[in-house]
Amino acid sequence: MSSTTDTNLESAGLEATDRKGALLDPALRNDFPIFGTEIAGGLPLVFLDSAASTQRPAAVIDAISHVYQHDYANVHRGIHTLSERSTELYEQAREKVRAFIGAERAHEVLFTQGTTGSINCIARSWGDANLHAGDEILLTVMEHHSNLVPWQQTAKRTGARLRHLPLTGDGQLDLETLDGLLSERTRLVAFTAVSNVLGTINPVAEMVHRAHAAGAVVLVDAAQSVPHMRTDVRQWNADFVAFSGHKMLGPSGVGVLYGKESLLDAMPPFLGGGSMIDQVRLDGFTPAELPAKFEAGTPPIVPAIGMSAAIDYLNRIGIDSIGTHEQALTRYAYEQMQAIDGLRILGPTPEHRAGLVSFAFEQVHAHEFAQVLNDRFGIAVRAGHHCTQPLHAQLGITASTRASFYLYNTLEEVDQLIEGIRTVQAMFAPQGRKRRKRRP
Numbered sequence: 001m002s003s004t005t006d007t008n009l010e011s012a013g014l015e016a017t018d019r020k021g022a023l024l025d026p027a028l029r030n031d032f033p034i035f036g037t038e039i040a041g042g043l044p045l046v047f048l049d050s051a052a053s054t055q056r057p058a059a060v061i062d063a064i065s066h067v068y069q070h071d072y073a074n075v076h077r078g079i080h081t082l083s084e085r086s087t088e089l090y091e092q093a094r095e096k097v098r099a100f101i102g103a104e105r106a107h108e109v110l111f112t113q114g115t116t117g118s119i120n121c122i123a124r125s126w127g128d129a130n131l132h133a134g135d136e137i138l139l140t141v142m143e144h145h146s147n148l149v150p151w152q153q154t155a156k157r158t159g160a161r162l163r164h165l166p167l168t169g170d171g172q173l174d175l176e177t178l179d180g181l182l183s184e185r186t187r188l189v190a191f192t193a194v195s196n197v198l199g200t201i202n203p204v205a206e207m208v209h210r211a212h213a214a215g216a217v218v219l220v221d222a223a224q225s226v227p228h229m230r231t232d233v234r235q236w237n238a239d240f241v242a243f244s245g246h247k248m249l250g251p252s253g254v255g256v257l258y259g260k261e262s263l264l265d266a267m268p269p270f271l272g273g274g275s276m277i278d279q280v281r282l283d284g285f286t287p288a289e290l291p292a293k294f295e296a297g298t299p300p301i302v303p304a305i306g307m308s309a310a311i312d313y314l315n316r317i318g319i320d321s322i323g324t325h326e327q328a329l330t331r332y333a334y335e336q337m338q339a340i341d342g343l344r345i346l347g348p349t350p351e352h353r354a355g356l357v358s359f360a361f362e363q364v365h366a367h368e369f370a371q372v373l374n375d376r377f378g379i380a381v382r383a384g385h386h387c388t389q390p391l392h393a394q395l396g397i398t399a400s401t402r403a404s405f406y407l408y409n410t411l412e413e414v415d416q417l418i419e420g421i422r423t424v425q426a427m428f429a430p431q432g433r434k435r436r437k438r439r440p
């Protein structure tokens with residue numbers, strides 16, 4: 001570790017050795033070819049945008065390339081060697097996901113196009129079959145648009161009513177209001193396990209328990225939790241769980257919908273087409289068994305195999321160690337940011353948050369922040385509303401800047417971020433503003 005880091009740790013009143021003990025070996029960055037890339041004409045890449053999409057280790061890139069070079073054909077179709085090989089790899093990927101999230105049966109794991117695809121499947125299939133005028137869908141104010149808009153569309157089609165669990169002042173869900181919002185009219189409760197803006201870790205098992213007690217079905221948006229913390233869908237007892245491969249070192253274009261067998265069996269298929277049928281006549285069809293029933297057409301074969309390689313990699317490092325590493329970086333970043341005048345950190349204190357910190361400055365728009373961090377420091381952060389416009393409206397802002405951490409980030413990168421933030425702040429402070437020409 002550099003002396004800068006030690007100095008900052010000590011000035012933040014922290015025990016540097018404890019912090020370092022929680023961190024992963026930075027040599028694992030060598031597994032990620034992207035870190036050889038230069039930014040803005042020669043700066044090393046500081047990638048703090050993993051909550052949007054992560055980078056991939058060579059093991060994942062190689063697995064994808066290997067399939068295309070040696071094993072690729074369509075799955076479940078041809079009786080030939082390549083089809084058998086790719087079918088086997090595809091089904092191995094399903095089994096890998098099953099074990100990773102603690103599902104009981106591999107056919108409860110459906111491959112989709114991503115979290116958005118998974119939630120839309122439930123909204124269309126389960127929602128249209130089960131919701132009627134007067135029924136209620138309970139969401140939360142902190143949801144990503146992926147877990148808001150599909151339900152708005154479903155509500156419009158079915159006449160169901162949307163309700164929203166509010167936040168506490170520090171950006172946690174206001175669980176005291178939960179029982180008051182749940183009633184015999186509540187048919188579905190859908191919420192995120194971790195907020196992609198506030199970082200808040202929600203008490204999933206407790207919320208599922210309370211929703212079930214009211215007779216509701218529960219969907220958990222686990223896009224921001226599965227990549228970072230141990231997941232056990234049976235311990236959660238959630239009915240449906242959605243997440244994406246590209247947020248956990250895997251390729252884009254693949255996601256997962258976990259569903260309890262009894263519910264999936266009772267649901268009509270969402271998409272129609274090849275593979276999802278048992279028999280087709282000119283006047284109708286009978287659907288296939290799970291999981292094919294919900295995997296119409298050619299599925300994301302290679303992305304699923306790449307996701308499987310990503311899970312191997314995560315297992316090798318250890319998901320608990322990854323979580324501890326992110327916690328250490330997040331706590332360090334949070335404490336450094338707290339010392340910056342005028343910076344508003346969104347969301348709860350570190351013990352209630354996962355590996356990200358979003359912030360806002362009154363004088364500087366998030367886009368300007370991200371631009372300067374990129375151009376002057378090679379730091380990639382996300383700026384904007386992060387697909388959570390209603391949450392930002394609640395917070396009284398239109399945009400924020402988000403730094404999100406993963407297993408390949410380091411304390412030195414947090415230091416660079418803090419230096420970058422201070423630089424931007426100085427540039428845009430009232431006296432600095434005169435000196436710098438603003439972008440149009």
Ligand code: PLP
Pocket residue numbers: 051052113114115116117144146147192194195196221223224244255
């Ligand atoms: N839900 C949450 C909490 C997210 O953070 C995201 C992506 O940022 C999504 C859903 C949507 O994921 P995808 O774009 O992979 O479908």
